[in-house]
Amino acid sequence: MYARLRPLLFRVDAEQAHRATLWLLEALSRVALGRRVIRQISGSPRTQTHVEVIGLSFPNRLGLAAGYDKDGRALRGLASLGFGHLEIGTITPLAQGGNPRPRLFRLVEEEALINRLGFPNAGGESVRDRLRARRTPGVVLGVNIGKGKETPLESAPGDYGRLLLALGPWADYVAINVSSPNTLGLRSLQGRVYLEGLLAELVTLRARLDRRLPMLVKLSPDLTEAGLDEAVDVIESAGVEGVIATNTTLAREGVESPLGSEAGGLSGKPLFRRALAAVERIVRRTQGRLPVIAVGGIRGGKEARAMREAGAALVQVYTGLVYRGPALVGEILEALG
Numbered sequence: 001m002y003a004r005l006r007p008l009l010f011r012v013d014a015e016q017a018h019r020a021t022l023w024l025l026e027a028l029s030r031v032a033l034g035r036r037v038i039r040q041i042s043g044s045p046r047t048q049t050h051v052e053v054i055g056l057s058f059p060n061r062l063g064l065a066a067g068y069d070k071d072g073r074a075l076r077g078l079a080s081l082g083f084g085h086l087e088i089g090t091i092t093p094l095a096q097g098g099n100p101r102p103r104l105f106r107l108v109e110e111e112a113l114i115n116r117l118g119f120p121n122a123g124g125e126s127v128r129d130r131l132r133a134r135r136t137p138g139v140v141l142g143v144n145i146g147k148g149k150e151t152p153l154e155s156a157p158g159d160y161g162r163l164l165l166a167l168g169p170w171a172d173y174v175a176i177n178v179s180s181p182n183t184l185g186l187r188s189l190q191g192r193v194y195l196e197g198l199l200a201e202l203v204t205l206r207a208r209l210d211r212r213l214p215m216l217v218k219l220s221p222d223l224t225e226a227g228l229d230e231a232v233d234v235i236e237s238a239g240v241e242g243v244i245a246t247n248t249t250l251a252r253e254g255v256e257s258p259l260g261s262e263a264g265g266l267s268g269k270p271l272f273r274r275a276l277a278a279v280e281r282i283v284r285r286t287q288g289r290l291p292v293i294a295v296g297g298i299r300g301g302k303e304a305r306a307m308r309e310a311g312a313a314l315v316q317v318y319t320g321l322v323y324r325g326p327a328l329v330g331e332i333l334e335a336l337g
């Protein structure tokens with residue numbers, strides 16, 4: 001079915017097609033029959049085996065990566081696809097429009113995307129109100145947070161702290177995004193000095209919440225090996241529960257399309273090797289102590305299994321869903337058993 005829909009979607013501007021897909025999912029999921037249809041199309045099994053990771057019980061090992069449903073507008077529809085967890089965001093304290101369009105490009109031959117969206121989102125307050133009004137039972141909800149475009153790097157902990165306190169009560173876990181390439185300077189927060197300060201502040205702040213809220217740090221695939229080791233050491237010592245590896249890359253390995261020269265982060269098939277290498281290194285460095293959510297170029301059961309074999313506890317997808325459609329969910333769930 002998606003094979004027939006995809007050419008139509010791909011004729012439309014990538015962002016518009018994305019918005020239409022989310023709208024359709026959410027509209028269908030308003031009624032029980034619609035939710036059944038969505039689940040059938042995705043081929044997700046009815047029975048699930050829960051897994052314990054970062055102190056939470058996940059219905060299965062597959063989640064939706066951040067950026068797909070930034071403002072949490074289609075949670076019920078996305079949950080109906082069979083994901084065990086959904087990560088919304090990146091959310092910034094204030095609403096922002098992101099970079100000028102066009103800012104999302106399909107590299108069809110490469111099964112890849114390049115995006116330089118720059119965190120368009122409805123802002124912390126508006127997303128908090130939406131989450132407060134509507135919970136999605138049966139699925140773990142992650143909220144990915146970042147700093148506002150105009151916030152200087154030195155004041156970044158203030159942005160993350162505000163968001164942690166505002167959105168934490170409505171989230172099952174919080175992902176700290178210090179790795180998007182489209183917000184100037186953001187990735188320098190992965191360096192030891194900034195990261196130690198940021199995580200110490202967030203660990204202190206979360207003690208104010210009335211339950212222990214697990215936190216994960218989302219890392220870039222473009223860190224050097226030494227940079228990755230350093231970040232992982234800081235994360236472990238800070239008492240943060242896990243890492244998400246990886247975000248998009250500025251590298252263009254495996255890209256021949258002229259669109260490769262567009263500025264932004266590359267995701268999808270060409271990212272897989274880099275993301276896998278990062279996961280392997282993190283697991284080795286921490287001897288498996290730090291739970292890893294693997295993301296980057298997973299486009300079928302084979303890649304998902306490779307990430308598991310490398311030691312990842314959970315996996316996430318984004319670009320694979322754009323190219324393979326909802327059946328990807330069933331395929332990966334089956335492969336992960």
Ligand SMILES: Cc1cc2nc3c(=O)[nH]c(=O)nc-3n(C[C@H](O)[C@H](O)[C@H](O)COP(=O)(O)O)c2cc1C
Nearest residue numbers: 065066067089090115247267268296297317318319
């Ligand atoms: C259009 C687009 C928007 C994204 N937005 C975010 C974001 O807001 N925050 C974030 O942490 N990651 C974001 N990502 C990165 C994804 O969550 C994921 O880490 C990356 O795309 C690699 O996975 P994939 O190859 O399965 O797409 C975005 C990716 C894409 C393609």
